[in-house]
Amino acid sequence: MTEEIQGIVKKTIFSSKDGRFCVFLIEEKESGKTVTVSLNSELPYIGQHVLLRGCWFKHPRFGLQFKAQQMQAFVPEKSEEIRKYLSSGVIAGIGPAMADKIVDFFGDKTLKIFENNIDALLDVPGIGPKSLKKIKEAYDEVAGLQDIILFLQSVNVSEKFAADLQTLYGEDLDIILKEDPYQLLHDIPDMHFQDVDKIALAMGVSELSADRISHGIKNALWYEYSRGNSCAPKDQVYQEAAAMLGLSYDSVSTIAADFTGRDKPDELIHEGISYFYLPFLYEAETDSARRIRKLLDMEPEGRSVNLSLERFEKSNFITLEDEQKDAVKKSLDFGLVVITGGPGTG
Structure with missing residues (x-):
């Protein structure tokens, strides 16, 4: 069962280097209690007001925690929240001392100043043009990230x-x-x-756009590739793509019939059945077939195989087994030999 909790981020416990997992403490809004939260996402900032959706669980070593599946961040509104937020180092060029000066100067309006009139920071003692330039650049980066997070949340993407x-x-x-x-x-x-x-x-892409359906078909082929298949029957690919896109088979097949250029999958017909390929697999498979045909069409070697093998053994100071010699002879006689063996047998 999904639950919601709100609070202010108080302390960082852990954050992975790739920014895909973190553990932190929040002060829960209703109870005032400190709660440990784990989240598969970027670490929020100290002092940030967050709404978390997830469930409670008991960690075998660290006790009761809230495992968040989604996080919605809010801009701090009160002076003390803003002070903690800026003191966390979220904006380069602003440390605890500078955060105190800025919040003491602007109070609850501090973040509105950042958003609407950041040049007003020049009125704060200790902030000159160089400092302001650094703060501006850092704030633009932070604000941009928050906008992206809000957008992803709005479309239900992590x-x-x-x-x-x-x-x-x-x-x-x-x-x-x-x-x-x-x-x-x-x-x-x-x-x-x-x-x-x-x-x-x-972003406004139509459900029935050719580009969307083309990518749906490619994704169906990648799905087949993940299952070990280098290709799949066209009708099967259309069915899988339709299911992924939430469309009917007829819609997908009708629009795909007009594909040209890069939208059109590589296709091969075998025994009356059309198969679709990802480009690199089509190239690999057809090139392998050409190479095999070339090997099969080779003329047998006219020279003495036994003499060549003896020279090879002497020059390399090795002695080949009879089975190895037999494999060499057959490869020269037939052009193509399939050799199998257990792992590590060479």
Whole structure:
């Protein structure tokens, strides 16, 4: 059963280097008690007001904890909350002493000053043009990350991807999301098709757009690849893509029939059945077939195999087993030999 708790982040316990897992303490809003929270996402900032959705569980070593599945962050409103927030180092160039000066000067309006008139920080004793420039740059980065987190939350995608999106795309993120949201599939590790598809739909991509259906078909082929298949029958791929996209088979097959260029999957017909491939698998499989055909068409070697083997053994100071010699002879006679053996047998 999913529960909700709210509170102020008080202390960091652990944060993974990749920013995908953290443990921290919050002061719960209703009870005032300190609660340990674990979250598969970026670490929130000290002093940040957060709403957490998840469930309670008892850790065998560390006792009762709240395992959060989602986190919604709020901007601190009260002076003391803002003071803790700025003192945490969330904005480069502002430490505890500077945070005190800023909050003492602006009070509850501090973060509104940051948002609407950040140049007013020059009125705070100790902040000059150079300091202001550094604070501005750091604040823009933090504000940008918060915007990304709020967007991901709004489309029900984990906020753990926010840092990757900001680091990779920076100011170009809006352009990427509007013009080619499915690019995220290639650029963001661990981001699944369902996540990217939610983002694409939220950005205005039509459910029946050719681009969406093309990526759905490619994702179905990647699914088949994960199951050990280099290809799959066209009808099966359409069915799997339709299920992933929440569309009918007819919608997918009808729109896909008009695909050209990069949208059209590599296709091969065998015994009257059409099979779809991912490009690199189509290339690998057809190239393997060409190589095998070339080997099968080779003429047998006319030279003495036994003499060649003797010279090889002498020059390499080894003695081949009869089975090894037999394999060499057959490869020269037939062009292609399949050799099998247990792991490590060479």
